[in-house]
Amino acid sequence: MLVIQNGRVVDPxxxxxxxxxxxxxxxxxxxxxxxxxxxxxSQSIDASGKVVIPGLIDLxxxxxxxxxxxxxxxxxxxxxxxxxxxxxxxxxxTTKPVVDNPAVAELIIDRAEATxxxxxxxxxxxxxxxxxxxxxxxxxLSSSGCVAFSNARQGIPSAxxxxxxxxxxxxHDFLVIFQPxxxxxxxxxxxxxxxxxxxxxxxxxxxxxxxxxxxRCLLLVEQTGVRAHFGQLSAERSxxxxxxxxxxxxxxxxxxxxxxxxxxxxxxxxxxxxxxVIPPLRSQLDRAGLLHGLVTDxxxxxxxxxxxxxxxxxxxxxxxxxxxxxxxxxxLPLGLMLVKQQLLSLPQLIEKLTSAPASILQINKGSLGxxxxxxxCIFDPETxxxxxxxxxxxxxxxxxxxxxxxxGKVIHTLINGKTVFQA
Amino acid sequence: xxxxxxxxxxxxxxxxxxxxxITTEGLSKALLTEIIETADSFADxxxxxxxxxxxxxxxxxxNLFFESSTRTLSTFELAAKxxxxxxxxxxxxxxxxxxxxxxxxxxxxxxxMHSDMFVVRHSxxxxxxxxxxxxxxxxxxxxxxxxxxxHPTQAMLDMLTIKRHKGDFSPLIVAIVGDIxxxxxxxxxxxxxxxxxxxxxxxxxxxxxLPKNIEALGVKVFTNMQAGxxxxxxxxxxRLQKERMQSALLPSESExxxxxxxxxxxxxxxxxxxxxMHPGPINRGxxxxxxxxxxxxxxILDQVTNxxxxxxxxxxxxxxxxxxxKNLKSEAQ
Numbered sequence: 001m002l003v004i005q006n007g008r009v010v011d012p013x014x015x016x017x018x019x020x021x022x023x024x025x026x027x028x029x030x031x032x033x034x035x036x037x038x039x040x041x042s043q044s045i046d047a048s049g050k051v052v053i054p055g056l057i058d059l060x061x062x063x064x065x066x067x068x069x070x071x072x073x074x075x076x077x078x079x080x081x082x083x084x085x086x087x088x089x090x091x092x093x094t095t096k097p098v099v100d101n102p103a104v105a106e107l108i109i110d111r112a113e114a115t116x117x118x119x120x121x122x123x124x125x126x127x128x129x130x131x132x133x134x135x136x137x138x139x140x141l142s143s144s145g146c147v148a149f150s151n152a153r154q155g156i157p158s159a160x161x162x163x164x165x166x167x168x169x170x171x172h173d174f175l176v177i178f179q180p181x182x183x184x185x186x187x188x189x190x191x192x193x194x195x196x197x198x199x200x201x202x203x204x205x206x207x208x209x210x211x212x213x214x215x216r217c218l219l220l221v222e223q224t225g226v227r228a229h230f231g232q233l234s235a236e237r238s239x240x241x242x243x244x245x246x247x248x249x250x251x252x253x254x255x256x257x258x259x260x261x262x263x264x265x266x267x268x269x270x271x272x273x274x275x276x277v278i279p280p281l282r283s284q285l286d287r288a289g290l291l292h293g294l295v296t297d298x299x300x301x302x303x304x305x306x307x308x309x310x311x312x313x314x315x316x317x318x319x320x321x322x323x324x325x326x327x328x329x330x331x332l333p334l335g336l337m338l339v340k341q342q343l344l345s346l347p348q349l350i351e352k353l354t355s356a357p358a359s360i361l362q363i364n365k366g367s368l369g370x371x372x373x374x375x376x377c378i379f380d381p382e383t384x385x386x387x388x389x390x391x392x393x394x395x396x397x398x399x400x401x402x403x404x405x406x407x408g409k410v411i412h413t414l415i416n417g418k419t420v421f422q423a
Numbered sequence: 424x425x426x427x428x429x430x431x432x433x434x435x436x437x438x439x440x441x442x443x444x445i446t447t448e449g450l451s452k453a454l455l456t457e458i459i460e461t462a463d464s465f466a467d468x469x470x471x472x473x474x475x476x477x478x479x480x481x482x483x484x485x486n487l488f489f490e491s492s493t494r495t496l497s498t499f500e501l502a503a504k505x506x507x508x509x510x511x512x513x514x515x516x517x518x519x520x521x522x523x524x525x526x527x528x529x530x531x532x533x534x535x536m537h538s539d540m541f542v543v544r545h546s547x548x549x550x551x552x553x554x555x556x557x558x559x560x561x562x563x564x565x566x567x568x569x570x571x572x573x574h575p576t577q578a579m580l581d582m583l584t585i586k587r588h589k590g591d592f593s594p595l596i597v598a599i600v601g602d603i604x605x606x607x608x609x610x611x612x613x614x615x616x617x618x619x620x621x622x623x624x625x626x627x628x629x630x631x632x633l634p635k636n637i638e639a640l641g642v643k644v645f646t647n648m649q650a651g652x653x654x655x656x657x658x659x660x661x662r663l664q665k666e667r668m669q670s671a672l673l674p675s676e677s678e679x680x681x682x683x684x685x686x687x688x689x690x691x692x693x694x695x696x697x698x699x700m701h702p703g704p705i706n707r708g709x710x711x712x713x714x715x716x717x718x719x720x721x722x723i724l725d726q727v728t729n730x731x732x733x734x735x736x737x738x739x740x741x742x743x744x745x746x747x748x749k750n751l752k753s754e755a756q
Contacts (some may be wrong), residue, residue: 198634199448201548201572201610207637267425270433271549315557316529317547319570404424 001025001039002417005380007047012055012351013358013367021088022052024374027416030368039298041392045412049377054366055087055351055375055413059177059255060231061306061328062121063089065098066107072308072395074108077328078117080394082197082421084329085377085410086304087118088365092179093125094152096105100125100136102144109145117420121147121361123177126165132156135168140175147361148229150177153278155213157183163220170226173357175361177229180213181279190319192234192265192280200271202319207235214238218245221252229360230254232305234279236289243298253360254298256290257305258334259400263287267400273314273321274400277305291343298358302349304331308396326396330387332379333406340407374417383409433555435744437751442744443555443564444737446573448614455582455618458736465505466732478739479508482539486512487529488567489545494703494727495567495577495631499542502734511538512720526550527557534559539743541565548572548607561749563741565734571607577702578611580733582619584726585657588698592616598625598651598693599642600683601661601710602632604672608702609661610640617641626649631672648683652692660685660701663710676709686712690720698722 004022009032011017016032023039030036061081064072081089091108093099100110105122112120124146128134131154138149149169156162169176186209191197193204214230218241221228233239233254242254259277264284267275275281293299307324314321335349340416344352358366365373385391387402413421431450434443443455468474484503494659496512503510515529524532526545533541540563543551548570555564568574589595597616600633603609603626616624617640626637627645638644645651652658663679685699699711699720707713716723 051452147628195636195639198636199610199640201570201607203571204635262424312525312527316525317545317550317553317569319547319549320526402426 001030001041002043002045003035003041004045004047004376004378005051007052009052009368010347010350012347013355014369016368017347020401022368024414024417027374027418029368029370029372029374032368036379045378049382050378050380050411051226052376052378054354054368055377055415056085056332056353057088057361057366058086058306058328058331059090059301059303059357059360060076060257061089061091062094062308062324063091064308065095066104071310071313074111074113074120076395077308078112078115078307079119081118082413082415083393083410085332085379085413085417087120087327087375087413089118090121090147090361091121092152093123093130093150093156098125098130099123099141099146100128100130101223102137102140105141105144105146116143118415119171121145123148123150125149126151126176127156129228130154130330132158132161135165138169139172143174147363148175148177150179150231153179153181154180155183159216159220163224166220166224166226168408170224173227175227175229177231178217179231180210181215182209183215185209185212186421190276190280190323191268192282194265196265196268200268207237207282207286210235210279211237211241214241218242218250218252221245221250222248225251227251230259232279232303233261233290233299234260234286234369236286239293239298243293243296246297253300254293255301255303255357256294256299257303258302258327258331260290261287261302261338262334263400268318271318272400273318274325274398276321276323277322277325294344294352295348300352301360302331302335302352304328306380306396309398311397314398324398325400326392326394326398328394329392330399330401330406332410333408334401336381336408351388374414374415377411378412379408381408383407386407433552436748438747440744440747441737441740442748444575444741445551445555445564445566446614447575447578447611447618448573450618452618452620455563455579455615458579458582458733459586460742462579462729462736463587465735466583466729474505475507476505477507479503480744481508481539482508482742484508484510484540484542484738485533485538486510486542487515487533487544487573488513488582489515490568491516492544492567494730496546498727498730499567499734502731502738505731506739507736520571526553530554530557534562538562540738541717542567544568546570552556559563563745565737565741568607571605571610573611574607574732576730576737577608578615579737580726580730581612581659581702583723583729583733584700584722587729588722589656589723592619595621595656596623596625596654597621597657598627598655599659599661600627600648600651600685602663602667603628603661604632604634605664606661610634612659613640613642620703625651625655627739629673629683632667648689649692652689655693655697658685658690658693658697658699660699660710662702663706680709682747684708684712685715687714687718690715700726702726
């Protein structure tokens with residue numbers, strides 16, 4: 001039996017926040033506080049002064065495999081995940097080929113298992129080839145391990161096709177994940193349409209590119225009763241719409257990427273392509289709305305929206321660069337920044353990174369209850385550090401947070417009770 | 424968490440002199456005035472028999488045009504030649520990029536030829552800024568137009584033209600009319616006019632051709648041409664691209680001309696001594712009536728002449744700023 005001794009154990013699902021010992025046997029949590037009788041301790045980890053939490057569950061992380069292995073691989077990104085305390089990743093279906101047949105889903109899951117680091121749970125494509133025309137074989141994809149279905153940001157122009165997708169998903173109680181963006185309104189835009197965009201002369205993406213699509217999706221969710229989740233909301237008005245829908249009793253949830261909680265469109269000044277993300281960084285008002293949503297239950301989870309890139313993808317004039325931030329290793333320390341700024345309590349933050357995403361996915365993870373999988377993250381809340389090209393594990397070094405002073409570092413990650421990362 | 428980058432940090436050397444010319448935004452009044460005055464002296468010289476000065480003798484200037492252009496390219500070429508530089512014109516839109524070469528690769532290839540200055544036109548906003556960030560030290564970058572972001576030499580030649588006809592900027596009401604949304608010229612003019620102290624800067628356009636929150640740049644917005652032209656001292660017309668009709672921004676050229684085209688009749692609303700400018704090439708009967716374009720108030724051809732002088736000014740100033748920085752660095756070592 002393994003014991004993690006004397007750490008501050010924070011398990012929001014079980015309302016636990018106390019310094020105690022955690023016992024692990026056969027890959028499961030065996031006991032908390034008192035050692036179970038008649039068991040010998042074979043291994044111990046000293047967690048004095050450290051925080052012990054369930055392994056993080058990231059609702060959106062691109063691992064680029066299959067199809068874009070010049071950017072990153074399942075092996076490289078699951079290594080980055082566990083270095084960031086993330087034990088479960090949900091990956092969008094935008095691989096090449098897309099996840100619209102069981103073979104692709106199985107390939108992703110098999111490669112992740114062969115690597116033996118973080119769990120990788122693929123989203124299946126909602127339509128074949130993400131073309132927005134024909135339904136994908138959702139039942140077969142689900143049987144192969146897809147945890148949800150999404151058309152990513154490709155959009156489904158026909159409201160009728162979208163309605164049919166949602167009806168079919170509802171038939172099987174599958175989760176549908178929207179990354180809402182109206183294609184026409186977003187057009188060729190690359191940043192939030194406001195003063196900074198006007199000054200820089202970049203093509204703008206108005207807030208309505210997101211909100212028009214959120215509204216359309218919500219109306220069809222209401223009609224079909226499907227379980228739906230909105231990924232990476234960027235606009236304050238979207239949060240309000242989702243909050244209102246929840247009040248009406250719709251089965252909808254939402255997440256936000258950590259960078260939308262910390263950055264705004266003003267950061268794009270100087271044409272720094274590391275701030276090129278889709279959905280775009282929006283106004284201070286939107287950022288405040290997203291933060292407000294986190295404490296009023298409009299937004300349940302925080303994700304990394306991890307998008308690793310090769311260096312060339314970011315070395316061009318702003319609009320010609322590929323969007324996305326490499327975010328696995330900074331998810332927790334940036335979240336702790338919100339705690340330090342007293343925008344969230346520590347248990348609130350941990351909930352948004354563990355039990356809330358688990359509950360959205362309906363998986364038996366994200367808690368330290370007795371009998372649950374021993375996917376565990378231990379971090380030192382005091383360690384000051386900076387992400388750099390050298391210490392960044394992800395193959396994608398495209399982070400605007402490189403060199404930014406961070407506090408709180410993962411020192412130990414376990415999956416099914418086995419150490420997969422140790423600082 | 425992050426300091427917001429000052430647009431000047433890229434284009435000024437440690438002495439506050441111009442070393443690249445990327446944007447008019449954020450440049451001091453003194454520096455803009457220096458550009459105008461330097462250009463003014465070159466303009467007088469251009470009228471003389473011997474038109475050359477040796478300020479860039481032995482230097483190689485590469486005109487790097489990723490977007491086609493006739494007047495901007497030819498005035499840059501003439502300007503470089505009058506400064507005694509060797510000039511290479513490259514029209515990249517038809518060569519490397521179609522072979523998949525990235526902008527950075529193209530730049531490195533050209534740097535290997537030991538150029539001293541790049542004059543860059545590109546359809547992406549921020550392209551000149553990107554090149555200035557990645558270019559080898561001591562090579563100057565002049566922005567000849569990047570996307571919708573900036574066209575600073577056009578703005579400065581317009582400032583020189585206004586200065587020569589109106590003298591002082593402080594009492595002037597300047598109206599900029601037409602496709603503000605897609606216009607790098609308008610953005611650069613607005614920054615320059617504001618810094619030079621124009622009394623009022625107006626933009627006149629239908630809402631579909633106005634960028635979001637343009638007021639934040641310090642302009643008054645008018646959607647009615649007559650109201651916007653009232654008492655204006657300077658009227659700057661912008662070119663309307665035909666593509667705008669296809670992208671549902673306007674119903675038709677004729678409706679635009681009826682509402683926003685500059686005719687002698689509409690010009691009656693401006694001051695009697697108002698002048699009319701246009702960065703060219705003009706669309707007669709779309710944004711401007713021929714009688715106005717060729718009329719006594721039109722400064723359109725003066726603008727072209729002044730363009731050479733302004734380009735000579737910023738090229739010589741940027742090269743000198745680079746030399747100063749180089750000397751300071753070698754002294755420090």
